Amino acid sequence: xxxxxxxxxxxxxxxxxxxxxxxxxxxxxxxxxxxxxxxxxxxxxxxxxxxxxxxxxxxxxxxxxxxxxxxxxxxxxxxxxxxxxxxxxxxxxxxxxxxxxxxxxxxxxxxxxxxxxxxxxxxxxxxxxxxxxxxxxxxxxxxxxxxxxxxxxxxxxxxxxxxxxxxxxxxxxxxxxxxxxxxxxxxxxxxxxxxxxxxxxxxxxxxxxxxxxxxxxxxxxxxxxxxxxxxxxxxxxxxxxxxxxxxxxxxxxxxxxxxxxxxxxxxxxxxxxxxxxxxxxxxxxxxxxxxxxxxxxxxxxxxxxxxxxxxxxxxxxxxx
Numbered sequence: 001x002x003x004x005x006x007x008x009x010x011x012x013x014x015x016x017x018x019x020x021x022x023x024x025x026x027x028x029x030x031x032x033x034x035x036x037x038x039x040x041x042x043x044x045x046x047x048x049x050x051x052x053x054x055x056x057x058x059x060x061x062x063x064x065x066x067x068x069x070x071x072x073x074x075x076x077x078x079x080x081x082x083x084x085x086x087x088x089x090x091x092x093x094x095x096x097x098x099x100x101x102x103x104x105x106x107x108x109x110x111x112x113x114x115x116x117x118x119x120x121x122x123x124x125x126x127x128x129x130x131x132x133x134x135x136x137x138x139x140x141x142x143x144x145x146x147x148x149x150x151x152x153x154x155x156x157x158x159x160x161x162x163x164x165x166x167x168x169x170x171x172x173x174x175x176x177x178x179x180x181x182x183x184x185x186x187x188x189x190x191x192x193x194x195x196x197x198x199x200x201x202x203x204x205x206x207x208x209x210x211x212x213x214x215x216x217x218x219x220x221x222x223x224x225x226x227x228x229x230x231x232x233x234x235x236x237x238x239x240x241x242x243x244x245x246x247x248x249x250x251x252x253x254x255x256x257x258x259x260x261x262x263x264x265x266x267x268x269x270x271x272x273x274x275x276x277x278x279x280x281x282x283x284x285x286x287x288x289x290x291x292x293x294x295x296x297x298x299x300x301x302x303x304x305x306x307x308x309x310x311x312x313x314x315x316x317x318x319x320x
Contacts, residue, residue: 012140013043020136027132030125031111038104038133043141046204050141053100054134060093060101061108061130067092068109069118077116085109104130144205147198151215154195158222159260161188165229166257170250172236173298185230192226195219214319218262221315228304228311235297235304243291245280249298252276256305266313273306 020039024032038057044050067089075081093102108126115122161184168184171177199216206213239246256269280299 008143008145009043009045012143013040016040016043016136016140019140020133023132023136024129027128029128030122031129034107034111035129035133035136037107038130039137039140041100041103042134042137046201047141047144047206048204050138054138056098056100057104057134058101058130059096060098060105061126063092063096063098064089064105064109065112065118065123065126068112072112072116072118077113082109082113147202150198151195151202154191154198155215155218158188158191158195158219159262161191162222162225162229163257163260165233166253166260169232169236169301170253170257172239173246173250173253174242176239176242185233188226192219192223196223217315217318221262221311224311225308228308231304232301232308235301238297239294243294243298245283245295246298248276248279249302252302253305256309262312262315264312266309266316270306270309270313273302273309277302277306 016039017036021033021036024035029035041057042050042054044053068085071081071085071088075084089105090102093099093105108130111126112118112122165184165188196216196219199213199219203213203216252269252273255272259269277299280295280302
């Protein structure tokens with residue numbers, strides 16, 4: 001099997017588990033395999049999640065040790081003690097938001113139950129297992145591949161798809177013939193999802209920085225614009241004939257398509273759109289029902305295009 005096909009997270013998990021178990025075995029710790037389990041659990045999708053998970057694991061283990069020791073000393077090392085322990089421990093970890101540490105703490109409790117005592121040797125053994133597992137997991141998971149190229153690629157492709165949709169809608173307005181947009185819409189939606197997920201993951205890997213990201217803001221803006229564009233495409237599919245007003249609307253949509261890039265100032269096109277809407281409303285009333293339906297669809301398309309442009313201008317203003 002090609003190592004590139006395994007996936008970097010799978011490879012990191014294997015390395016962390018093997019290294020943690022090897023260190024624990026070299027130190028001749030009891031239950032040394034447990035260090036590998038902790039290391040595996042510590043490998044999360046982002047650095048921030050790894051730090052949070054490690055914190056929960058350590059705090060839950062401390063709570064489990066103290067609570068377990070008290071209950072075992074008071075009630076004894078019996079199955080009923082485990083029942084009482086879980087009744088008390090489960091609500092505690094949920095209230096303290098330490099759920100990620102539940103499995104680790106349960107394993108530590110089973111070690112105490114097996115040993116039927118808690119002395120300095122057992123306490124040191126469990127502390128070292130926990131420290132080795134968490135430490136190796138943190139160390140290995142500090143490597144995260146750069147997502148910059150993926151994000152840049154998704155941004156470029158999304159801009160291209162959105163521009164193409166505007167051009168196709170313009171052609172549909174002028175000709176009355178609509179291409180099948182479903183594949184383009186589905187592809188754009190997939191690219192938006194992948195781009196936003198990548199931006200979120202990069203934010204989760206940025207330790208010590210503010211929890212914001214210009215690329216994430218871009219994908220959120222495009223996601224909202226895409227829903228409006230989906231409505232524009234839907235109205236384009238309702239066009240049953242070509243009307244005179246459609247030429248100006250088609251030209252305007254081509255202008256938007258030519259200026260999809262996020263840095264373009266949308267206020268220029270908003271002003272142009274407002275003038276177009278004014279002329280559109282002042283034009284002669286439709287004569288036939290079909291003409292009325294087409295002009296109504298065009299008006300809805302222009303209104304959604306205005307919202308599209310205002311979302312873009314809001315994004316540009318937030319960047320300043």
